Amino acid sequence: xxxxxxxxxxxxxxxxxxxxxxxxxxxxxxxxxxxxxxxxxxxxxxxxxxxxxxxxxxxxxxxxxxxxxxxxxxxxxxxxxxxxxxxxxxxxxxxxxxxxxxxxxxxxxxxxxxxxxxxxxxxxxxxxxxxxxxxxxxxxxxxxxxxxxxxxxxxxxxxxxxxxxxxxxxxxxxxxxxxxxxxxxxxxxxxxxxxxxxxxxxxxxxxxxxxxxxxxxxxxxxxxxxxxxxxxxxxxxxxxxxxxxxxxxx
Amino acid sequence: xxxxxxxxxxxxxxxxxxxxxxxxxxxxxxxxxxxxxxxxxxxxxxxxxxxxxxxxxxxxxxxxxxxxxxxxxxxxxxxxxxxxxxxxxxxxxxxxxxxxxxxxxxxxxxxxxxxxxxxxxxxxxxxxxxxxxxxxxxxxxxxxxxxxxxxxxxxxxxxxxxxxxxxxxxxxxxxxxxxxxxxxxxxxxxxxxxxxxxxxxxxxxxxxxxxxxxxxxxxxxxxxxxxxxxxxxxxx
Numbered sequence: 001x002x003x004x005x006x007x008x009x010x011x012x013x014x015x016x017x018x019x020x021x022x023x024x025x026x027x028x029x030x031x032x033x034x035x036x037x038x039x040x041x042x043x044x045x046x047x048x049x050x051x052x053x054x055x056x057x058x059x060x061x062x063x064x065x066x067x068x069x070x071x072x073x074x075x076x077x078x079x080x081x082x083x084x085x086x087x088x089x090x091x092x093x094x095x096x097x098x099x100x101x102x103x104x105x106x107x108x109x110x111x112x113x114x115x116x117x118x119x120x121x122x123x124x125x126x127x128x129x130x131x132x133x134x135x136x137x138x139x140x141x142x143x144x145x146x147x148x149x150x151x152x153x154x155x156x157x158x159x160x161x162x163x164x165x166x167x168x169x170x171x172x173x174x175x176x177x178x179x180x181x182x183x184x185x186x187x188x189x190x191x192x193x194x195x196x197x198x199x200x201x202x203x204x205x206x207x208x209x210x211x212x213x214x215x216x217x218x219x220x221x222x223x224x225x226x227x228x229x230x231x232x233x234x235x236x237x238x239x240x241x242x243x244x245x246x247x248x249x250x
Numbered sequence: 251x252x253x254x255x256x257x258x259x260x261x262x263x264x265x266x267x268x269x270x271x272x273x274x275x276x277x278x279x280x281x282x283x284x285x286x287x288x289x290x291x292x293x294x295x296x297x298x299x300x301x302x303x304x305x306x307x308x309x310x311x312x313x314x315x316x317x318x319x320x321x322x323x324x325x326x327x328x329x330x331x332x333x334x335x336x337x338x339x340x341x342x343x344x345x346x347x348x349x350x351x352x353x354x355x356x357x358x359x360x361x362x363x364x365x366x367x368x369x370x371x372x373x374x375x376x377x378x379x380x381x382x383x384x385x386x387x388x389x390x391x392x393x394x395x396x397x398x399x400x401x402x403x404x405x406x407x408x409x410x411x412x413x414x415x416x417x418x419x420x421x422x423x424x425x426x427x428x429x430x431x432x433x434x435x436x437x438x439x440x441x442x443x444x445x446x447x448x449x450x451x452x453x454x455x456x457x458x459x460x461x462x463x464x465x466x467x468x469x470x471x472x473x474x475x476x477x478x479x480x481x482x483x484x485x486x
Contacts, residue, residue, distance in 0.1 A: 076389065083387060093480055104390070
């Protein structure tokens with residue numbers, strides 16, 4: 001279970017998160033939506049401390065960290081209980097697909113190399129890249145790179161995988177293959193928190209949708225409810241702009 | 251003046267005996283400079299309190315003064331420091347027993363460290379911040395991330411500049427003759443002093459330096475090719 005309590009974040013004098021509470025149960029897929037600048041990516045990065053929350057509490061799998069005075073060790077533990085898939089993939093450029101996935105298993109989880117290699121190959125197979133084990137990121141398409149990124153996170157078997165706009169940097173025709181992979185692993189019961197602009201995807205895959213604006217959670221609930229009958233005016237505006245009704249004829 | 255081609259050859263052969271000294275000075279100062287320079291670059295990039303500003307000042311001063319000045323400052327300053335230290339700690343060690351080449355090694359390491367720190371810094375800055383974040387996200391500590399992810403990529407990015415500095419230090423090592431170290435240039439002077447055929451001797455020295463430089467260029471080129479395998483590829 002992931003639990004965030006009263007998370008706030010300041011960049012200098014600007015407050016980007018104004019007290020966020022969020023819970024994701026085991027196996028739940030939480031989608032975070034909202035206009036750009038609403039703080040959704042910052043919130044996600046606060047969970048594994050790539051961004052340091054100014055105040056609040058982060059709890060992953062029973063391990064609780066007070067954001068006021070976290071120790072290096074606590075931050076380390078949070079990061080080992082989570083994994084992240086980045087908007088720009090951030091694959092290790094000097095390592096092959098297989099080595100990218102192996103890296104965390106060998107260096108962090110201290111698995112023997114053979115075992116790590118076997119496990120990594122299996123995970124890459126699962127995301128449809130069994131034939132690209134020895135390819136460097138520069139030899140892969142964006143969609144393939146992002147699938148390696150997903151495999152890298154998946155191989156660590158974390159409590160939660162954090163997705164930071166995983167398809168925003170992709171060519172439109174490559175979005176599908178990545179969403180398909182995420183959809184598949186969601187079905188396996190892996191807890192996921194996904195910041196996304198893909199409304200259709202959020203509606204279909206998420207169990208819980210959070211709509212953020214100006215550092216606050218404006219509305220949250222069941223995706224069918226939120227997409228069909230948003231309660232708040234701000235949510236309505238946003239959804240209208242991003243998923244225009246097909247009211248026009250061509 | 252008439253050129254004596256045969257003496258160029260004679261000098262060339264005699265100069266070869268000084269090549270190890272030149273290479274020793276070069277390698278030690280480059281290696282020492284690289285280690286010290288990396289520490290300096292990290293202090294500056296991560297804005298380490300106290301050490302960061304000191305590093306910035308150090309680089310500014312060292313790069314702002316000539317290499318030969320470093321050598322003289324070390325040559326005339328170090329003995330006093332060593333003797334003072336030795337006396338206060340009750341050692342029997344005296345500065346007169348320091349070999350001349352040690353002054354050159356210390357001074358050139360200092361010189362190299364300032365230039366190398368900038369080479370290393372440019373390499374580190376060339377590595378996308380996302381690489382460090384990704385390493386952190388899978389649970390690596392910062393030292394692990396630096397060693398396994400950031401440094402290899404930074405090294406690849408810095409290699410052309412690094413070979414440049416290496417060549418600079420090779421040529422700069424000739425200054426060691428001012429503190430009585432017999433490297434290639436000093437040897438040329440000695441060889442020519444018997445018959446005054448300085449031009450021939452220095453010509454031979456030039457050929458040797460050129461040869462060594464070409465060697466360094468080739469090695470760096472080969473290394474660059476090997477290390478940059480991951481940057482080849484059509485897409486992205």
